[in-house]
Amino acid sequence: MKIKPLQIIAHIILILGVLLMVVPIWISFASSSHDSVTILTEGMKFHIGDQLARNYNEVLNEKGGWSEEVTAAKMFINSFIMALGIATLKVAISAMSAYALVYYRFKLAVPIFWLIFITLLVPLEVRIFPSYKIVSDLGLTNSYTGLILPLVASATATFFFRQFYKTIPDELLESAKLDGANGWSFFIDFLVPLSKTMIAAMFIFMFVYGYSQYLWPLIMTTAEEYWTVVMGMKIIYTESYEGVALPRTAERFAYIILSMIPPVLVVVFLQKWFIKGLIQTEK
Amino acid sequence: MSFLDLKNVTKIYPNGTKAVHETSLSINEGEFMVFVGPSGCGKSTLLRMVAGLEDITEGDINLDGKLMNEVDPSERDVAMVFQNYALYPHMNVYNNLAYGLKNRGIDKETIEQKVNDAAKLLQISDYLQRKPSMLSGGQRQRVAMGRAIVRNPKIFLFDEPLSNLDAKLRIQMRLEIKKLQQKVGVTSIFVTHDQVEAMTLADRLAVINNGIIEQLGTPIEIYDNPKSLFVAGFIGSPQMNFLDGNLKNKTLSAEGFEIKDINSDFEGEVTLGIRPEHLSQSENGLISLRVELVEQLGSDNLVYGQLKNKKDFCYRCPGNQTIEKGSNLSLNIDNNKYYIFDKSTGKRVN
Ligand SMILES: Nc1ncnc2c1ncn2[C@@H]1O[C@H](COP(=O)(O)OP(=O)(O)O)[C@@H](O)[C@H]1O
Numbered sequence: 213m214k215i216k217p218l219q220i221i222a223h224i225i226l227i228l229g230v231l232l233m234v235v236p237i238w239i240s241f242a243s244s245s246h247d248s249v250t251i252l253t254e255g256m257k258f259h260i261g262d263q264l265a266r267n268y269n270e271v272l273n274e275k276g277g278w279s280e281e282v283t284a285a286k287m288f289i290n291s292f293i294m295a296l297g298i299a300t301l302k303v304a305i306s307a308m309s310a311y312a313l314v315y316y317r318f319k320l321a322v323p324i325f326w327l328i329f330i331t332l333l334v335p336l337e338v339r340i341f342p343s344y345k346i347v348s349d350l351g352l353t354n355s356y357t358g359l360i361l362p363l364v365a366s367a368t369a370t371f372f373f374r375q376f377y378k379t380i381p382d383e384l385l386e387s388a389k390l391d392g393a394n395g396w397s398f399f400i401d402f403l404v405p406l407s408k409t410m411i412a413a414m415f416i417f418m419f420v421y422g423y424s425q426y427l428w429p430l431i432m433t434t435a436e437e438y439w440t441v442v443m444g445m446k447i448i449y450t451e452s453y454e455g456v457a458l459p460r461t462a463e464r465f466a467y468i469i470l471s472m473i474p475p476v477l478v479v480v481f482l483q484k485w486f487i488k489g490l491i492q493t494e495k
Numbered sequence: 496m497s498f499l500d501l502k503n504v505t506k507i508y509p510n511g512t513k514a515v516h517e518t519s520l521s522i523n524e525g526e527f528m529v530f531v532g533p534s535g536c537g538k539s540t541l542l543r544m545v546a547g548l549e550d551i552t553e554g555d556i557n558l559d560g561k562l563m564n565e566v567d568p569s570e571r572d573v574a575m576v577f578q579n580y581a582l583y584p585h586m587n588v589y590n591n592l593a594y595g596l597k598n599r600g601i602d603k604e605t606i607e608q609k610v611n612d613a614a615k616l617l618q619i620s621d622y623l624q625r626k627p628s629m630l631s632g633g634q635r636q637r638v639a640m641g642r643a644i645v646r647n648p649k650i651f652l653f654d655e656p657l658s659n660l661d662a663k664l665r666i667q668m669r670l671e672i673k674k675l676q677q678k679v680g681v682t683s684i685f686v687t688h689d690q691v692e693a694m695t696l697a698d699r700l701a702v703i704n705n706g707i708i709e710q711l712g713t714p715i716e717i718y719d720n721p722k723s724l725f726v727a728g729f730i731g732s733p734q735m736n737f738l739d740g741n742l743k744n745k746t747l748s749a750e751g752f753e754i755k756d757i758n759s760d761f762e763g764e765v766t767l768g769i770r771p772e773h774l775s776q777s778e779n780g781l782i783s784l785r786v787e788l789v790e791q792l793g794s795d796n797l798v799y800g801q802l803k804n805k806k807d808f809c810y811r812c813p814g815n816q817t818i819e820k821g822s823n824l825s826l827n828i829d830n831n832k833y834y835i836f837d838k839s840t841g842k843r844v845n
Pocket residue numbers: 508509510512513514532533534535536537538539540541
């Protein structure tokens with residue numbers, strides 16, 4: 213087989229891309245296995261050191277924060293709950309609203325769809341003050357509900373579900389109706405199983421979105437027991453520790469590596485459906 | 496009142512298309528009714544109104560003594576077989592059949608019994624665990640039928656269910672549908688644009704044109720006695736020959752010949768219709784045909800040619816006659832089997 217120059221260039225670009233993604237992760241991981249002092253004096257590491265177990269144990273169990281109460285493990289759990297809640301509700305709500313938009317031909321369906329679509333232009337960061345006001349008036353600051361609720365509507369997912377539902381032939385609905393299906397059972401018995409690859413793909417996107425939220429939990433939570441991983445990354449290990457102004461760089465790297473695990477697990481777990489959902493062949 | 500009663504049923508789509516004009520029709524219990532007509536004539540619309548999938552703009556539909564106008568399709572107890580089958584792609588064959596029963600709250604053992612019976616009847620027992628995508632066209636067709644049969648509905652509706660099959664399978668399934676309907680005895684309406692399908696399946700036939708039932712009757716009645724130019728041209732294969740003519744004093748002068756003592760008082764421009772199979776060769780016949788092409792079907796020959804005035808004409812004769820291309824045939828009409836239609840209205844006048 214002849215290798216064309218274009219192919220070589222393409223592969224070089226791809227390999228560079230892969231390196232760009234992988235090398236920082238490897239450096240973080242390698243550095244997380246050394247002593248902080250080593251890293252401070254010698255710079256970041258490419259090889260594994262001997263402090264791996266100690267550093268990770270420390271990160272997971274040490275109590276931090278101003279009140280010395282919140283552990284990294286607790287923050288992982290918080291982020292996981294928040295991401296899970298956001299992803300689940302986003303997928304459920306989008307699928308249902310797309311169902312209403314496509315199958316219930318009420319007059320305002322099109323304007324409502326565009327209205328939903330326009331909300332893409334006003335992400336949470338733009339409306340963060342009114343959102344905060346509402347949530348705090350409802351007394352939901354420092355709660356999981358408050359963390360999750362303002363983020364559960366998704367124009368993007370609604371759009372994708374709508375496009376998918378539109379490709380389902382009308383005869384399927386008609387046939388189901390004659391078989392005695394009502395509005396709810398058509399959704400549960402037909403649309404949900406038919407769009408399960410789509411649901412898996414959306415779930416992953418939305419999980420990562422929820423997991424990586426920073427500004428909203430930062431504003432929403434004053435109690436440390438609701439801190440999330442991304443907040444922790446900023447806050448934890450930055451202040452001087454017991455009077456000794458020594459940055460705990462190795463632990464920070466360990467923390468970063470740990471914080472990547474939940475989204476990776478979700479992707480690994482759902483990837484089979486996820487890839488099918490992206491190429492969308494099954495009808 | 497008969498089993499299914501349509502009274503002045505009209506359909507106007509929201510965009511203003513009047514797809515079905517005031518249509519009245521009665522179908523008896525156990526009858527196999529066929530709606531036949533060209534594409535776009537409103538057959539599907541009429542069928543879908545019976546199913547409840549389209550609203551009725553005006554008129555009444557009664558099924559088994561109950562007014563159906565406002566009844567939801569899921570409550571009508573009708574089953575429909577669609578052109579593309581509309582099988583449930585994510586369910587296996589068993590669940591495709593069982594779904595309608597589950598929705599009716601029937602217990603598991605009864606469902607299993609019914610599904611197995613229907614599967615046996617349709618010879619799909621071996622595929623019950625397969626998804627529809629793993630079935631051939633004919634098998635999918637059977638599953639679609641099974642889904643209708645298993646529920647034992649008041650009425651079967653078929654919307655061109657055979658048009659996605661190849662010719663051979665189509666003929667085979669046509670036979671099976673007829674047999675099955677006779678065995679199960681369910682009242683059925685079958686929509687098709689194929690007149691052969693219509694003739695072979697129907698107990699009674701409704702020939703539809705532009706949203707109007709042009710003629711209603713048994714296949715033989717309609718073949719022997721078409722009431723309009725449209726029906727005459729639509730039913731029968733090859734198509735009836737049409738010639739221009741003039742009727743005056745019970746004498747028809749057509750293109751190059753005359754027929755006397757016509758049983759009609761109509762006077763004026765007419766169209767004369769003669770079926771290709773209602774002709775035979777004879778000395779000094781009325782019609783002189785110059786042969787251009789002979790299609791030998793074995794049992795029959797289809798002879799295509801032109802009259803003296805270059806008009807295309809077809810003659811069907813038994814397959815054992817040899818007919819030379821380029822020869823001239825002299826033909827007579829059998830037993831006064833000709834049809835005369837008013838040229839302006841298309842109505843039959845003899
Ligand atoms: N949903 C619709 N909206 C508007 N016009 C329609 C609709 N469905 C069918 N029609 C029109 O109604 C007429 C009859 O259609 P249809 O019943 O599907 O014909 P057939 O089944 O005999 O081919 C056609 O002229 C068609 O264009």
